[in-house]
Amino acid sequence: MTDKTMTPEDVVRRLRSGMTVGIGGWGSRRKPMALVRALLRSPVTDLTVISYGGPDVGLLAAAGRIRTLIAPFATLDSIPLEPHFRAARQAGAFELMEIDEAMFMWGLHAAANRLPFLPVRAGIGSDVMRVNPGLRTVTSPYEDGETFVAMPALRMDAALVHLNRADRLGNGQYLGPDPYFDDLFCEAADSAYLSCERIVDGFKGAPAQSLLVKRYAVTGVVESPHGAHFTSCAPDYGRDEPFQKLYASTPWAEFAERFLSGPDEKSYQCAVQSWHEERT
Amino acid sequence: MTTNAVRVTRAEYCVIACAEAWRDNGEVLASPMGLIPSVGARLARRTFSPDLLLTDGEAMLVGPDGEPEGWLPYRHHLTMVTGGRRHVMMGASQIDRFGNQNISCIGAWDRPARQLLGVRGAPVNTLNNPVSYWVPKHSTRVFVPKVDMICGVGYDSAAAAGPSATRFHRIPRVVSDLGVFDFATPDHAMRLVSLHPGVTLEEVRGATGFELAGCEEAAYTREPTTEELRLIREVLDPDGLREREVAR
Numbered sequence: 001m002t003d004k005t006m007t008p009e010d011v012v013r014r015l016r017s018g019m020t021v022g023i024g025g026w027g028s029r030r031k032p033m034a035l036v037r038a039l040l041r042s043p044v045t046d047l048t049v050i051s052y053g054g055p056d057v058g059l060l061a062a063a064g065r066i067r068t069l070i071a072p073f074a075t076l077d078s079i080p081l082e083p084h085f086r087a088a089r090q091a092g093a094f095e096l097m098e099i100d101e102a103m104f105m106w107g108l109h110a111a112a113n114r115l116p117f118l119p120v121r122a123g124i125g126s127d128v129m130r131v132n133p134g135l136r137t138v139t140s141p142y143e144d145g146e147t148f149v150a151m152p153a154l155r156m157d158a159a160l161v162h163l164n165r166a167d168r169l170g171n172g173q174y175l176g177p178d179p180y181f182d183d184l185f186c187e188a189a190d191s192a193y194l195s196c197e198r199i200v201d202g203f204k205g206a207p208a209q210s211l212l213v214k215r216y217a218v219t220g221v222v223e224s225p226h227g228a229h230f231t232s233c234a235p236d237y238g239r240d241e242p243f244q245k246l247y248a249s250t251p252w253a254e255f256a257e258r259f260l261s262g263p264d265e266k267s268y269q270c271a272v273q274s275w276h277e278e279r280t
Numbered sequence: 281m282t283t284n285a286v287r288v289t290r291a292e293y294c295v296i297a298c299a300e301a302w303r304d305n306g307e308v309l310a311s312p313m314g315l316i317p318s319v320g321a322r323l324a325r326r327t328f329s330p331d332l333l334l335t336d337g338e339a340m341l342v343g344p345d346g347e348p349e350g351w352l353p354y355r356h357h358l359t360m361v362t363g364g365r366r367h368v369m370m371g372a373s374q375i376d377r378f379g380n381q382n383i384s385c386i387g388a389w390d391r392p393a394r395q396l397l398g399v400r401g402a403p404v405n406t407l408n409n410p411v412s413y414w415v416p417k418h419s420t421r422v423f424v425p426k427v428d429m430i431c432g433v434g435y436d437s438a439a440a441a442g443p444s445a446t447r448f449h450r451i452p453r454v455v456s457d458l459g460v461f462d463f464a465t466p467d468h469a470m471r472l473v474s475l476h477p478g479v480t481l482e483e484v485r486g487a488t489g490f491e492l493a494g495c496e497e498a499a500y501t502r503e504p505t506t507e508e509l510r511l512i513r514e515v516l517d518p519d520g521l522r523e524r525e526v527a528r
Contacts, residue, residue: 026354053398071398072398072399072400072401073397073398073399073400074397074398075397075398080397081395081396081397085395086394086395089385089391089392089395090391090392090393090394090395091391092390092391098384098389098398098399099399100399100400100401100402100403100404101358101400101401101404102358102361102362102401102403102404103403103404105355105358120404121362121404121407121408121444121448122362122403122404122407122408123403123404124407124441124442124444124445125403125406125407125430125433125437125438125440125441125445125449126399126402126403126406126430126431126432126433126437127384127389127399127429127430127431128399128403128431130389130430131389131429146443146444146447147442147443147444148444176339177338177339177340177351177353178338178339178353178354179353179355180353180354181354181355
């Protein structure tokens with residue numbers, strides 16, 4: 001069997017500027033932050049990012065890597081407004097395809113099912129139609145004759161997700177209460193990269209329902225403890241609230257210099273650790 | 281049965297007004313956004329709407345004691361939305377006379393003066409399940425003649441979009457720190473239903489950027505019962521966080 005383990009650097013070497021990249025998780029929850037940080041250390045830019053947005057969007061926006069964002073929101077959850085996303089939007093720094101949460105989900109389902117679109121009762125009547133003039137409607141061919149938005153497939157070149165456990169083949173297990181949409185992200189992408197807290201030799205005794213991501217939909221596996229930091233990765237760890245507050249209140253250049261200028265993920269984790277030690 | 285001994289605070293009237301939104305809703309998910317709606321939903325569940333479903337704010341359905349009774353991750357939550365078995369009380373950065381709501385941005389969408397959350401689930405919510413709104417600080421900045429970005433669909437916008445939009449569209453009520461409002465007028469324009477005790481008609485009119493219907497016949501928001509007040513103060517919000525959301 002194929003061993004798919006790789007480093008964050010191996011992952012971003014496979015990404016190219018101009019690609020469409022989906023990022024799993026939700027808000028400031030279980031984001032593949034180690035992979036996003038690797039992306040920030042690479043020259044890859046001009047991305048179309050598809051995300052239920054959190055600090056992944058904020059970081060990439062602040063670093064000027066986003067050409068187009070497809071999202072229903074960007075939030076840090078305990079801090080409702082993502083400051084770097086806000087700043088970039090207010091500066092007109094990228095294009096936005098602003099769609100509803102359910103439209104987004106149906107876009108993922110369409111892509112995973114190789115359909116050009118799926119009908120959804122959402123969008124019509126709202127300004128989502130005004131700000132996305134490319135959206136089309138479809139009329140039911142049955143007796144009801146209802147009109148729906150034809151939500152286009154959100155097909156991706158690559159998806160990045162973070163789960164609690166994975167094996168070397170690319171099977172992924174989540175241990176928290178919510179799968180979010182990570183399996184759909186993987187199935188909606190031409191290649192998918194799964195980072196995890198720990199690589200395991202197998203899932204003996206695991207509840208079957210926790211085995212969320214299947215290896216056929218995964219290209220590479222990265223073991224990256226604390227790889228979702230500073231977002232939550234329940235039950236392994238909660239959100240690092242003090243650090244998130246720091247992220248949200250520190251000028252971008254200063255934050256990037258202190259935490260993101262090192263050569264690898266380890267240097268980030270060390271910088272975070274020393275910051276915490278200084279506080280106590 | 282009213283409580284005369286202890287003064288009922290504005291925040292507590294707001295809790296009662298929010299709780300009333302879920303009266304007679306049956307076995308649907310009460311989705312409150314914000315602290316006071318959350319206390320209101322749990323109050324309704326413990327008193328006059330015992331069949332309501334509640335979440336822990338994450339992926340679990342929980343009983344009144346917080347014990348899990350079901351699993352509701354985001355994707356299933358969205359199914360409850362489209363299936364209609366839910367009544368959400370959302371926030372509103374802006375809301376207009378016909379119930380159009382904005383939480384996305386202030387100013388031109390192309391380059392907003394202030395970027396807010398984004399449309400979130402407001403478009404799908406409003407077309408599929410009843411959507412009420414909670415505004416903790418009633419002002420002309422929130423109650424505007426026209427919202428900058430329609431996220432939650434109002435009655436006029438739904439009508440213009442056609443039968444697929446109106447089929448399940450309903451905005452039962454808007455609760456603010458000043459009063460309770462609905463759209464039970466011939467043209468579905470916002471109507472004042474009740475003032476919270478202590479609020480004057482002039483105050484509401486002055487804080488609203490459009491003409492309100494119902495000002496002549498408006499009542500006062502009802503008093504909490506002794507038991508409701510006990511639940512709010514001792515069980516649901518013993519730390520008095522509600523007084524921080526609405527201070528008066």
